[in-house]
Amino acid sequence: MTALLAAESITAGYGDSRAVSEVSLAVERGEVLALVGANGAGKSTLLRVLAGAHRPTAGRVHLRGEDVTDVRDFERSRRGVCLVPEGRRLFASLTVRENLEVGAGSRRAGRWSVDTVVEALPILGPLLDRNASQLSGGQQQAVAIGRGLMTNPDVLLLDEVSLGLAPIVIDELYASLAGVWGGGLGIVLVEQDLERTLAVADRIVCMLEGHAVLEGTPTSLTREQITDAYFGHEVASW
Amino acid sequence: MVIVNALLQGVLLGGLFAMAALGLSIAFGILRVVNLAHGEIMTIGAYLAAVGLSSLGVSVWVSLLAVVPLMGVVGYWVQRLLLQRALTLGELAPLLVTFGIAIIIPNALIELFTTNKQAISTGDLAVRSIKLADGLYVGVLPLLTMAVAIALIAGTQLLLARTRIGRHMRAAADDSETLRLLGVDHRKVYAAAMGLAFAIAALAGVFFGMRQGGVTPFDGQLMVLFAFEAVIIGGLGSLWGTLAGGIVLGVAQTLAGVVSPELPLLVGNLVFLAVLVLRPTGIVRSKVVV
Numbered sequence: 001m002t003a004l005l006a007a008e009s010i011t012a013g014y015g016d017s018r019a020v021s022e023v024s025l026a027v028e029r030g031e032v033l034a035l036v037g038a039n040g041a042g043k044s045t046l047l048r049v050l051a052g053a054h055r056p057t058a059g060r061v062h063l064r065g066e067d068v069t070d071v072r073d074f075e076r077s078r079r080g081v082c083l084v085p086e087g088r089r090l091f092a093s094l095t096v097r098e099n100l101e102v103g104a105g106s107r108r109a110g111r112w113s114v115d116t117v118v119e120a121l122p123i124l125g126p127l128l129d130r131n132a133s134q135l136s137g138g139q140q141q142a143v144a145i146g147r148g149l150m151t152n153p154d155v156l157l158l159d160e161v162s163l164g165l166a167p168i169v170i171d172e173l174y175a176s177l178a179g180v181w182g183g184g185l186g187i188v189l190v191e192q193d194l195e196r197t198l199a200v201a202d203r204i205v206c207m208l209e210g211h212a213v214l215e216g217t218p219t220s221l222t223r224e225q226i227t228d229a230y231f232g233h234e235v236a237s238w
Numbered sequence: 239m240v241i242v243n244a245l246l247q248g249v250l251l252g253g254l255f256a257m258a259a260l261g262l263s264i265a266f267g268i269l270r271v272v273n274l275a276h277g278e279i280m281t282i283g284a285y286l287a288a289v290g291l292s293s294l295g296v297s298v299w300v301s302l303l304a305v306v307p308l309m310g311v312v313g314y315w316v317q318r319l320l321l322q323r324a325l326t327l328g329e330l331a332p333l334l335v336t337f338g339i340a341i342i343i344p345n346a347l348i349e350l351f352t353t354n355k356q357a358i359s360t361g362d363l364a365v366r367s368i369k370l371a372d373g374l375y376v377g378v379l380p381l382l383t384m385a386v387a388i389a390l391i392a393g394t395q396l397l398l399a400r401t402r403i404g405r406h407m408r409a410a411a412d413d414s415e416t417l418r419l420l421g422v423d424h425r426k427v428y429a430a431a432m433g434l435a436f437a438i439a440a441l442a443g444v445f446f447g448m449r450q451g452g453v454t455p456f457d458g459q460l461m462v463l464f465a466f467e468a469v470i471i472g473g474l475g476s477l478w479g480t481l482a483g484g485i486v487l488g489v490a491q492t493l494a495g496v497v498s499p500e501l502p503l504l505v506g507n508l509v510f511l512a513v514l515v516l517r518p519t520g521i522v523r524s525k526v527v528v
Contacts, residue, residue: 051419077421085419091412094405101402102409106421151421 002065004029004186005050005081005155010059012042012049019045021210022059027155027186034189034197037207038230043190044086046207047157050188051083052076063155078106080154086163086190088144090132096143097128103150110152111183117146120179123172138169142176155186162193170196194226208232239373240496246376248492252468252485253384254445258461259468259480260390261439267475268411268431271321271332275339276439277462281455283309283440284447285347288356298358302444306437313436317429325428340458347455355454358447383445387484390438391477397434398477407431467510473520482522486513 003026012020020042027033035043048054050061052073060069068076091099100114118125121142127135132143141161148156161177162170174196181187181200191197197204198218206214206229214221214229258280265273273279283305290301316339324331366378398404406427409417414424446461447453464487472483487506494505513521 053415053419072418073415074418074421074423077419082421083419085416089413089416091409091416093408093412098405098408102405102417102422103420105406105417108421147420 003027003062004031004064005188006062007046007050008060008062010046010049010056010061012045012054012056012059014045019210020049020056023207023210023212024059025188025205025212025215027188029154029184029186030182031202032181032187032189032200034191034201034204035207036191036194036197036204036226036230040209041207042210043207044159047083047159047188047190050155051081051157053083074106077151077153078108080108080152081157082106082148082151082153082155083157084144084148084159084161086159088137088140090135090140090143090147092133093131095129095131096124096135099132099143099147100124100128100150103147106151108152112149112152114150117149120149121146121176123176136169137165138173141165141173145177145180149180153185155188156180157188157190159190161189161191162196174200194230206230239371241493243374244492244496245489246370246374247380248489249485250376250380250384250488251492252481252488253380253387254442254449254484255464255468255487256472256481256484257383257387257390257438257442257445258465259472259484260387260394260477261435261437261442262462262465263469263472263475263477263480264394264431264438265435266469267477268407269317269321269325269428270329270411271325271336271432273435274333274336274462275343275458276336276435276465277458277460278340278343279309279313279436279439279458280443280446280461280465281347281453281458282343283443284358284453284457285351285356286440287444287447288358288453291358292356298360298444298448302441305444306441309440310433310437312433314429314433316436317432318425321432322425322428340462344455344458351455353455355452357452358444359451360448364448364451379448383449386441386445387481390441391481394434394438395477403427403430464506467506471510471513471521473522476520476522479520479522483520486521 006026008024009022010020011022023046037043045054049056052071060067063079063081091102097114100117123139123142124146127139201218203217204221205212206226208229214225262273262276265271286305287298287301290296291298320335321332324335360379363379367375368378369375398408406422410424410427417424468480468483468487471486472479486509490509491502491506494501
């Protein structure tokens with residue numbers, strides 16, 4: 001069966017520095033695929049390659065079987081791949097509602113509108129007319145995810161959802177996201193919080209220094225295997 | 239009464255400066271491009287109106303219906319084909335490109351039309367005035383210019399605040415890469431913004447031409463100076479700031495003119511310098527265009 005979104009032997013970097021080396025992965029409809037790994041493992045670069053925001057030096061990206069490696073970021077978003085970038089990157093001079101409305105820029109039809117996004121992420125309801133620059137970190141992340149949903153994606157790429165947020169805020173955010181998982185949406189999740197990842201992911205790919213070193217389901221992998229893969233054998237064997 | 243009259247004329251002159259500054263403000267606020275050729279774009283607008291007047295015999299108002307949209311389209315494609323490429327090369331490249339355009343256009347105009355002034359007649363509009371009190375008159379053309387300037391600023395504000403393309407322009411000014419991730423081709427948004435800037439510049443150029451009774455190839459150099467000064471005095475990138483900046487500049491020049499006819503330009507420049515030193519963010523504390 002053709003995967004919804006598949007990366008084949010992706011190699012990517014910045015100048016002479018290689019961030020991702022020959023990584024292959026695939027995400028299916030309705031699946032949450034988590035990328036875990038330490039800082040600098042290449043997770044964010046891989047997400048950017050999948051979104052078309054970074055050109056790989058080798059390898060191909062396929063969307064529903066079609067080669068989209070050379071398709072630019074905005075066009076890839078129109079075809080159903082949306083990246084919610086690290087750091088939220090809201091449009092600071094726009095209100096929350098306007099941020100969401102810009103998300104409808106891809107003009108794809110689907111279930112997500114301002115109303116359905118607010119229904120799924122109720123935290124946004126009272127904030128719609130507030131300026132994006134006035135929000136807390138958790139509120140900003142909710143807007144960023146809502147804005148991504150507004151593109152009505154088939155694949156949502158979430159980069160560092162809980163980075164810099166208080167545990168209670170992360171709990172609230174993930175509780176809201178329960179209504180987003182599934183429903184045919186494929187999700188690639190980059191998350192530092194391993195507990196959280198194991199709770200929501202259907203499958204896990206562990207990255208170390210640009211390589212995919214471990215893949216499996218949360219139930220098939222032991223904590224030791226993931227920790228070894230996360231930090232590398234040398235550290236884990238201390 | 240002389241001072242009151244000068245103040246009033248200065249305020250109305252500010253409308254013209256604001257109109258000239260608006261396109262510059264849009265280009266900077268949304269694209270972060272300092273368009274050094276802004277004055278020359280205004281000059282071309284005025285020339286097109288003058289040619290329409292002399293060759294086709296249409297009135298300046300009718301010619302505006304063609305000149306403004308035409309320059310909008312020109313701006314769109316100048317951005318798509320020329321400035322967008324320059325933007326990818328760094329901040330200096332667009333500055334140099336617009337500087338190059340600012341040199342090419344006057345020379346091309348000299349080749350085509352010589353250095354002679356091309357007349358832009360408005361009939362008796364330029365001399366018609368309304369009496370407010372004894373010794374206090376306002377010209378109909380300056381009043382009309384101010385009304386158009388206010389309408390343009392309000393219209394641009396509405397466009398940016400209420401329309402889809404306006405939201406995209408503000409979003410592109412904030413973060414064009416994230417805009418692309420949401421399925422919007424930022425190049426088209428930038429081009430639309432530059433098209434808007436060119437169209438407004440052309441309109442402002444025609445109003446300048448009407449005020450002066452015509453246009454010469456080098457008028458752009460003075461016009462861009464006034465536009466820059468109004469933008470800086472008002473606050474870089476602020477829409478209503480351009481009006482405030484234009485009015486301050488207009489009043490300064492007109493009051494100086496009461497003292498001596500040689501002073502307006504000098505005093506205008508001094509006010510500009512004073513604002514740069516004392517309040518470099520401009521007199522209007524507001525959001526960018528944007």
